[in-house]
Amino acid sequence: MAKIYFFLLACILGSVAGIGKYSREESPEKRWADYFMRRPASKIADKLEYIREKSPFAPPKNDINADICFTEECLDASIALLQSINFSVNPCENFFEFSCGKWLADNPLPPSSSRWSHFDVLVQEVNEVTQGILTTPEKPEDFKPVKQVKELYTQCIDLAAIESEGLALVIGILTIDGGWPAITPNWTPAGFDLLTVVAQA
Ligand SMILES: *[C@@H]1O[C@H](CO)[C@@H](O)[C@H](O)[C@H]1NC(C)=O
Numbered sequence: 665m666a667k668i669y670f671f672l673l674a675c676i677l678g679s680v681a682g683i684g685k686y687s688r689e690e691s692p693e694k695r696w697a698d699y700f701m702r703r704p705a706s707k708i709a710d711k712l713e714y715i716r717e718k719s720p721f722a723p724p725k726n727d728i729n730a731d732i733c734f735t736e737e738c739l740d741a742s743i744a745l746l747q748s749i750n751f752s753v754n755p756c757e758n759f760f761e762f763s764c765g766k767w768l769a770d771n772p773l774p775p776s777s778s779r780w781s782h783f784d785v786l787v788q789e790v791n792e793v794t795q796g797i798l799t800t801p802e803k804p805e806d807f808k809p810v811k812q813v814k815e816l817y818t819q820c821i822d823l824a825a826i827e828s829e830g831l832a833l834v835i836g837i838l839t840i841d842g843g844w845p846a847i848t849p850n851w852t853p854a855g856f857d858l859l860t861v862v863a864q865a
Contacts, residue, residue, distance in 0.1 A: 711739040
């Protein structure tokens with residue numbers, strides 16, 4: 665396992681150091697979609713099979729007794745490493761290219777980013793999981809804060825309601841007592857007191 669963690673660390677550091685080395689030949693969106701499509705199915709047996717197929721290292725003689733982690737998380741980490749390594753490079757000649765070459769080739773800089781690394785991929789995954797939670801309909805067993813956050817999120821993305829409501833509510837708040845310079849027609853400073861307006865809003 666120590667070896668695997670070393671590779672992971674090298675790859676994370678390498679991908680941070682390797683910002684800007686990305687190939688832009690293929691459409692980044694396509695390569696990004698391909699990257700997710702290539703991820704193997706979520707069953708442990710499938711993952712193990714995939715690792716055995718891709719890994720150039722000989723499998724341990726007896727998996728059951730070997731001191732090796734076979735949880736799904738460990739297998740996912742192994743797969744991520746296998747998908748990052750460029751095995752056609754000799755690690756003694758170019759360790760960076762060996763440990764991270766394939767990751768760099770498979771993860772071009774998305775058009776919306778000026779940098780891209782393992783950390784950005786993780787952030788994207790966390791955002792997707794969070795969005796999945798927020799868009800799951802409210803369940804009776806949800807905790808109250810979860811219900812509230814789901815409701816707030818649903819309201820935030822309800823563009824139809826936002827459009828139909830318009831700015832009436834905000835303008836109502838801003839025009840209390842003296843109005844607001846930028847939005848009140850024929851506004852005059854007389855009688856306007858910023859503190860009063862802010863306090864009442
Ligand atoms: C792996 O390294 C070889 C030799 O440097 C290079 O020709 C090849 O394009 C690399 N493959 C990937 C996927 O980066």
